[in-house]
Amino acid sequence: MKTYDVIIAGGGHNGLACAAYLARAGRKVLVLERRERVGGAAMSEEVFPGFRFSVFSYVVSLLRPEIIRELELARHGLQILPLESTLTPLLDGPMSGSYLAQWSDHDQNRRELARHSPRDAEAYDEFGLLLHRMARAVKPLLSTAPPDPASRDPRQLLDLLSLGRYFRGLPERDLHALWKLLTMSAADYLDEWFDSEALKGTKSASGIIGTLLGPRSPGTAYVLLHHYMGELDGVFRAWGFARGGNGSVSAAIAAAAQAHGAEIRTQAPVSKILLAGERAVGVVLEGGEELRAPVIVSGADPRRTFLGLVGEAHLPDEFVGAIKRYKFRGASAKVNLALGELPRFTCMPQPGPHLRGAVSISPSVDYLERAYDDAKYGEISRRPYMDIVMPSMLDPSMAPPGKHVMSIFVQYAPYHLNGGWNDARREQLGDTVIDTLAQYAPNLKGAILHRQVITPADIERIVGLAEGNIFQGELTLQQMFFLRPAPAWSRYRTPVHGLFQCGSGTHPGGGVMGASGRNAAMAILGARA
Amino acid sequence: MASSYELTHEREYHVIRSAAALFDVSPLYKYRVSGRDAAHLLDLVVPRNVVKAEIGQVLYTPWCDHAGKVIDDGTVAHLGEDTFRMTSAEPNLRWLGDNAAGMQVEITEVSDSIAALSLQGPMAWAILESLGAPQLKYFRLAPARIHDIPVEISRTGYTGDLGFEIWMKSADALPVWDALIEAGRAYGIMPAGMLALDIARIEAGLMLIDVDYVPARKALITSQLSSPFELDLGWTVNLTKERFIGRAALAEEKARGPQWQFVGIELDWNSLERLYAEVGLATRLPSAAWRMSVPLYAGGEQVGYATSGGWSPLLKKYLALAHLRAPWFAQGTPLEMEITVEHRRKRAAAAVVKKPFFDPPRKKA
Numbered sequence: 001m002k003t004y005d006v007i008i009a010g011g012g013h014n015g016l017a018c019a020a021y022l023a024r025a026g027r028k029v030l031v032l033e034r035r036e037r038v039g040g041a042a043m044s045e046e047v048f049p050g051f052r053f054s055v056f057s058y059v060v061s062l063l064r065p066e067i068i069r070e071l072e073l074a075r076h077g078l079q080i081l082p083l084e085s086t087l088t089p090l091l092d093g094p095m096s097g098s099y100l101a102q103w104s105d106h107d108q109n110r111r112e113l114a115r116h117s118p119r120d121a122e123a124y125d126e127f128g129l130l131l132h133r134m135a136r137a138v139k140p141l142l143s144t145a146p147p148d149p150a151s152r153d154p155r156q157l158l159d160l161l162s163l164g165r166y167f168r169g170l171p172e173r174d175l176h177a178l179w180k181l182l183t184m185s186a187a188d189y190l191d192e193w194f195d196s197e198a199l200k201g202t203k204s205a206s207g208i209i210g211t212l213l214g215p216r217s218p219g220t221a222y223v224l225l226h227h228y229m230g231e232l233d234g235v236f237r238a239w240g241f242a243r244g245g246n247g248s249v250s251a252a253i254a255a256a257a258q259a260h261g262a263e264i265r266t267q268a269p270v271s272k273i274l275l276a277g278e279r280a281v282g283v284v285l286e287g288g289e290e291l292r293a294p295v296i297v298s299g300a301d302p303r304r305t306f307l308g309l310v311g312e313a314h315l316p317d318e319f320v321g322a323i324k325r326y327k328f329r330g331a332s333a334k335v336n337l338a339l340g341e342l343p344r345f346t347c348m349p350q351p352g353p354h355l356r357g358a359v360s361i362s363p364s365v366d367y368l369e370r371a372y373d374d375a376k377y378g379e380i381s382r383r384p385y386m387d388i389v390m391p392s393m394l395d396p397s398m399a400p401p402g403k404h405v406m407s408i409f410v411q412y413a414p415y416h417l418n419g420g421w422n423d424a425r426r427e428q429l430g431d432t433v434i435d436t437l438a439q440y441a442p443n444l445k446g447a448i449l450h451r452q453v454i455t456p457a458d459i460e461r462i463v464g465l466a467e468g469n470i471f472q473g474e475l476t477l478q479q480m481f482f483l484r485p486a487p488a489w490s491r492y493r494t495p496v497h498g499l500f501q502c503g504s505g506t507h508p509g510g511g512v513m514g515a516s517g518r519n520a521a522m523a524i525l526g527a528r529a
Numbered sequence: 530m531a532s533s534y535e536l537t538h539e540r541e542y543h544v545i546r547s548a549a550a551l552f553d554v555s556p557l558y559k560y561r562v563s564g565r566d567a568a569h570l571l572d573l574v575v576p577r578n579v580v581k582a583e584i585g586q587v588l589y590t591p592w593c594d595h596a597g598k599v600i601d602d603g604t605v606a607h608l609g610e611d612t613f614r615m616t617s618a619e620p621n622l623r624w625l626g627d628n629a630a631g632m633q634v635e636i637t638e639v640s641d642s643i644a645a646l647s648l649q650g651p652m653a654w655a656i657l658e659s660l661g662a663p664q665l666k667y668f669r670l671a672p673a674r675i676h677d678i679p680v681e682i683s684r685t686g687y688t689g690d691l692g693f694e695i696w697m698k699s700a701d702a703l704p705v706w707d708a709l710i711e712a713g714r715a716y717g718i719m720p721a722g723m724l725a726l727d728i729a730r731i732e733a734g735l736m737l738i739d740v741d742y743v744p745a746r747k748a749l750i751t752s753q754l755s756s757p758f759e760l761d762l763g764w765t766v767n768l769t770k771e772r773f774i775g776r777a778a779l780a781e782e783k784a785r786g787p788q789w790q791f792v793g794i795e796l797d798w799n800s801l802e803r804l805y806a807e808v809g810l811a812t813r814l815p816s817a818a819w820r821m822s823v824p825l826y827a828g829g830e831q832v833g834y835a836t837s838g839g840w841s842p843l844l845k846k847y848l849a850l851a852h853l854r855a856p857w858f859a860q861g862t863p864l865e866m867e868i869t870v871e872h873r874r875k876r877a878a879a880a881v882v883k884k885p886f887f888d889p890p891r892k893k894a
Binding site: 110118119121122123125126129132133136171 | 624749751
């Protein structure tokens with residue numbers, strides 16, 4: 001029987017990153033992926049003949065630059081194309097029939113914002129600069145295991161001390177700003193800066209992504225910052241699209257892992273983590289095959305890892321309680337469209353650079369909050385928030401010549417839907433999304449060749465993310481940093497010796513970051529055997 | 530602003546010092562500040578004394594945040610009873626509005642509705658006179674008519690030469706431009722752009738935001754901040770005023786003495802020539818002004834950095850504007866400036882000299 005130093009259950013991008021780092025350090029690594037392809041929620045698929053989609057996650061920004069560097073992802077085929085603009089079309093209000101566009105050219109952007117509010121045009125630069133400083137302040141937190149302030153472990157105390165020193169070294173104004181970002185709602189925070197409803201609506205949308213909270217819920221300002229931490233070529237808050245879709249990110253990491261000698265097996269679902277006493281010693285596949293290694297890593301979400309693969313009986317009660325209380329509450333859905341022609345937005349009907357960026361249906365904070373109101377009581381938003389990109393505008397290989405793919409991220413579609421999800425409810429969601437978008441781009445319905453609707457229940461079923469939460473658990477403060485996923489177990493270790501965890505359900509959380517995979521690998525390499 | 534209207538900026542530069550150059554300076558930010566408290570608001574925001582400015586007077590001034598660090602620099606023109614126009618390089622509508630709380634004052638952004646043309650050079654006055662403009666003293670402004678179009682003319686500019694700026698409604702800017710070009714033809718007028726202006730403003734020792742200093746709002750770290758004293762603008766800080774933004778910090782800094790100073794640097798020709806001669810080349814000079822950070826040394830230690838510089842065809846000198854640490858900013862201090870000669874970093878002898886490098890009597894006459 002072949003033996004391994006490390007077995008990783010789950011070939012999502014974090015599991016793959018963990019494998020790549022461990023293999024790079026000379027460990028014999030095996031990755032086991034349940035599905036026929038690796039990537040988890042970061043995958044591309046030709047859903048309809050000729051039309052390729054980033055079926056689930058669809059943009060790149062948060063992928064840590066050190067991972068791109070260290071794993072030589074560019075050499076392994078990763079190519080990131082910039083998404084340069086955001087268009088918010090408007091139906092009602094003082095700018096009805098017009099739009100708010102955010103462009104990458106500074107002066108063009110300022111002129112456009114000044115059309116809505118000259119004050120906002122000025123505040124925008126200062127706001128951007130402040131969030132830049134905040135992102136920089138938080139950046140060192142992302143690449144390390146978070147120390148627990150309650151811990152007495154000397155190593156953690158040292159980490160805590162150096163972190164404390166680091167934060168003491170920040171200017172006072174930045175500390176105050178950081179505290180506000182950690183505690184406020186996105187809407188309140190943005191009210192301190194801006195007047196324009198369209199701008200506040202669009203900015204606050206970053207604060208609700210993946211979370212069953214509204215823009216007026218406290219804590220959402222942090223989620224907004226989380227989305228500002230992305231960094232491309234040294235620029236914070238830059239968003240891009242991976243050529244070939246987000247599956248290319250996973251493919252590049254997998255190629256790096258394999259180049260370092262890691263073995264990857266697909267269609268190899270892990271059903272159980274094998275224990276010997278209090279130690280993890282291997283895994284059992286669904287077919288009954290047993291594979292053994294002294295170190296097991298789970299890239300699955302905390303619920304699946306602990307309550308599923310390990311089992312409550314083998315874990316301390318307190319820990320089981322914490323994992324049970326850990327909140328998922330998926331709130332997001334995806335609609336992927338194959339289009340015969342480009343959509344014509346009434347506010348900007350000609351084809352143009354705006355179609356190479358994002359289109360955001362977020363005309364105001366009220367609009368988003370009303371969308372949340374529906375979800376709060378278990379319903380699909382009657383008028384949902386949408387973040388739309390057309391990857392075929394940036395990468396023609398995604399669709400047949402002259403045709404296009406459109407990716408629509410939708411919120412809210414609560415996992416805990418009244419009456420539960422079924423085919424009828426899925427189609428209702430698809431219709432709601434298309435009816436809403438058609439108000440802004442009337443030719444849309446006629447342009448649709450195929451549609452794929454993915455509910456939170458589908459995300460759970462297909463990718464295995466509990467309750468369809470795209471971040472393997474909400475990015476709310478009570479389950480962030482040293483509390484992710486559970487108090488005292490935030491540093492990629494678990495109560496089971498030899499069992500480690502990575503994935504968005506661990507620090508620093510969601511998005512296609514790869515940080516937890518890398519951090520977990522570092523924790524394993526630093527651990528005593 | 531255009532870089533240049535011809536394929537190279539050389540002729541455009543030379544007319545600034547020999548005839549007249551016409552610049553479109555409309556991209557400046559402009560604010561009309563009016564009402565009972567207009568003077569008080571501006572007096573609060575800038576360190577110079579606005580309350581004492583007479584109607585028709587124009588003040589050049591930086592302005593600071595509460596820590597006494599420079600946010601921006603520009604002009605304040607006293608247009609009429611309780612009416613001012615502020616110009617700036619960066620947007621300041623929000624800053625003015627936030628500081629006007631409780632004041633009876635109206636702040637209007639006129640950046641787009643008011644255009645500005647700058648006519649600079651020894652023939653500038655002859656051209657305006659031929660169009661019937663009134664005589665103006667240095668840093669004064671008066672209403673006038675050019676081909677029956679109402680304008681305001683101020684004797685201001687960014688070249689350190691005899692020069693004027695003409696302010697009018699945007700819709701009137703093209704006819705006024707045409708009138709100036711037509712009247713100026715006999716005086717050798719040329720439209721000119723930023724490349725020509727850049728050399729002229731360095732000769733005049735005038736700093737440029739984002740190039741020679743980082744405005745406080747854009748500073749990412751505290752060492753990027755500058756006070757007016759550190760930018761050689763101590764003369765604009767009127768500490769006899771009871772109250773203005775940044776006063777306390779500036780009073781403290783004045784007592785302490787600034788740790789940095791913004792000075793003029795002149796390279797030693799012989800030293801420069803020697804560096805080129807060592808590799809068998811004739812001395813090479815930059816044809817346009819450069820804008821980058823270049824280290825300055827004294828006794829082997831870095832004591833500052835130049836932020837813009839270039840060759841002055843007029844003065845036949847290699848000039849730079851630089852930030853130097855105390856005590857190396859004193860006039861006459863011998864320094865070395867880094868210079869790349871044939872791909873290798875060398876150091877040329879330089880010295881701190883008085884600025885402006887060029888200051889013709891006609892500027893103020």
